[in-house]
Amino acid sequence: MLHHALHTPSVAELLEAVDKIAREVVGPAAASVDAESRFPSESIGALRDGGFLGALVPAQYGGLGCSYADVAMMCTILGRHCGSSAMVFAMHQIQVACLVEHCQGVPHFDTVLREIALDGRLLASATTELGVGGDVRSSICAVERDGDRFRLEKNASVISYGDYVDDVLVTARKDGDAAASDQVLVHVQRPGLELTSNGTWDAFGMRGTCSIGYLLIATGDVAQIVPVPYSELSERTMLPVTHILWSSLWLGIADGALDKARIYVRAAARKNAGTVPLGARHLAVAQAKLEAMRGNIESAITEFDAVRREQEESPSLGFAIRMNDLKVTASTLVVEIVQTALLICGIAGFRNDTPFSLGRELRDAHSAALMVHNDRITEHNASLLCIAKDV
Amino acid sequence: MTDRATIIRGIVAEHGKLAVDVATIADADSLYGAGLTSHASVNVMLALEDEFDVEFPERLLKRATFESILNLRGALDALLGAD
Numbered sequence: 516m517l518h519h520a521l522h523t524p525s526v527a528e529l530l531e532a533v534d535k536i537a538r539e540v541v542g543p544a545a546a547s548v549d550a551e552s553r554f555p556s557e558s559i560g561a562l563r564d565g566g567f568l569g570a571l572v573p574a575q576y577g578g579l580g581c582s583y584a585d586v587a588m589m590c591t592i593l594g595r596h597c598g599s600s601a602m603v604f605a606m607h608q609i610q611v612a613c614l615v616e617h618c619q620g621v622p623h624f625d626t627v628l629r630e631i632a633l634d635g636r637l638l639a640s641a642t643t644e645l646g647v648g649g650d651v652r653s654s655i656c657a658v659e660r661d662g663d664r665f666r667l668e669k670n671a672s673v674i675s676y677g678d679y680v681d682d683v684l685v686t687a688r689k690d691g692d693a694a695a696s697d698q699v700l701v702h703v704q705r706p707g708l709e710l711t712s713n714g715t716w717d718a719f720g721m722r723g724t725c726s727i728g729y730l731l732i733a734t735g736d737v738a739q740i741v742p743v744p745y746s747e748l749s750e751r752t753m754l755p756v757t758h759i760l761w762s763s764l765w766l767g768i769a770d771g772a773l774d775k776a777r778i779y780v781r782a783a784a785r786k787n788a789g790t791v792p793l794g795a796r797h798l799a800v801a802q803a804k805l806e807a808m809r810g811n812i813e814s815a816i817t818e819f820d821a822v823r824r825e826q827e828e829s830p831s832l833g834f835a836i837r838m839n840d841l842k843v844t845a846s847t848l849v850v851e852i853v854q855t856a857l858l859i860c861g862i863a864g865f866r867n868d869t870p871f872s873l874g875r876e877l878r879d880a881h882s883a884a885l886m887v888h889n890d891r892i893t894e895h896n897a898s899l900l901c902i903a904k905d906v
Numbered sequence: 907m908t909d910r911a912t913i914i915r916g917i918v919a920e921h922g923k924l925a926v927d928v929a930t931i932a933d934a935d936s937l938y939g940a941g942l943t944s945h946a947s948v949n950v951m952l953a954l955e956d957e958f959d960v961e962f963p964e965r966l967l968k969r970a971t972f973e974s975i976l977n978l979r980g981a982l983d984a985l986l987g988a989d
Contacts, residue, residue: 652943652944653943693939694924694925694926694939694940694941695925695941696938696941696942696943697938697939697940697941744938746938746944746969747969750969828968829968829969829970830968831964831965831967831968832964832967832968833964895944895945898945898948899948901948901952902948902951902952902955902962902967903964903967904961904963904964904967905964
């Protein structure tokens with residue numbers, strides 16, 4: 516494993532290693548992951564073996580100690596080759612980020628962080644719940660406390676890759692008397708975790724995420740409850756990191772699709788030197804959108820890193836608005852860019868049996884607007900803009 | 907004249923959509939703990955701005971401001987001077 520190497524690998528070496536995994540393992544598996552709607556075991560296995568499931572875990576716990584910018588780039592690299600693998604990787608990293616930012620120094624979580632780094636435990640999220648209408652900031656289920664022990668039962672509408680997870684971070688009301696919005700995040704793991712699936716995942720995109728519903732029943736020690744209210748953790752970390760890493764992998768999907776279009780255009784240009792191929796204009800427009808997408812992500816990471824450093828100060832409304840805007844814009848641009856790549860590659864892109872096939876990328880891209888629906892996010896921003904001043 | 911804390915309580919009762927009766931909440935109690943959502947906090951802010959004819963500057967538009975009736979009162983006092 517990389518983190519056992521004699522020297523501390525540089526960021527460039529780490530990104531190169533992820534790129535190698537993406538080209539040699541993730542990309543070759545992508546078609547069968549998509550066709551069979553199966554978990555990308557080989558992709559996640561290779562990333563685990565490389566120590567990348569502990570990418571965000573600080574070095575003192577045995578992790579790679581990568582920055583958010585580094586992990587965002589990893590998501591982009593993976594997204595170029597397989598949207599589902601990149602999404603599983605991103606969702607895992609989002610959970611790790613919550614523990615890294617809010618749980619260091621808490622004995623139970625120090626152990627968890629070490630295990631993520633050294634054993635490559637895979638984390639998933641159970642924030643959605645049947646009956647709350649898609650609002651992850653409210654819960655029906657509650658942590659039922661009994662002395663130092665708790666029990667938690669949640670009808671989770673989705674736990675992506677739930678059959679393959681080691682640990683789950685679950686939202687719930689902090690106790691039986693708490694209001695729906697008064698939530699905590701609870702770390703649960705086997706043997707104190709029982710997941711019973713109650714559905715199938717046969718979607719037209721992101722088929723490898725295996726995003727099915729589960730009845731989750733967990734027991735454990737109250738030390739497994741994240742010591743910060745979920746409202747604060749969500750605002751400071753989970754929401755911004757989610758939007759940054761999702762946008763980064765969508766950038767990868769867009770860039771992967773556009774790369775097929777670039778090859779197509781260059782080949783056409785060579786055949787007819789002196790004439791700019793028809794598709795080249797489309798390529799120029801799509802390339803500009805790709806750069807806008809990348810710029811949005813970079814500026815969001817810069818702002819997020821600044822907010823992280825200011826632990827005493829709660830983030831501004833402008834920060835929340837901009838993180839939301841990042842998601843809405845990136846999820847819109849990824850579809851536009853992949854569609855443009857399809858226009859450029861034409862029938863070769865439409866067919867499923869050419870090097871230019873774009874079906875999977877286009878189908879995966881369409882999930883972006885729906886994962887935390889853009890309508891919900893835009894409505895939230897609309898309401899914030901009724902009071903925000905300096906944005 | 908109705909004091910600020912009472913007016914704030916009235917507005918929180920009307921717009922806060924709390925899970926409990928505002929009368930049962932102490933000035934320092936957490937409004938988030940009482941069920942105040944981010945969406946409802948926007949409406950509380952708008953109603954306060956209208957009632958006191960004031961605009962909350964960006965630096966006060968933070969979770970901490972809405973944490974309790976006491977904090978809302980403090981924010982208004984800072985903007986309007988003590989009543």
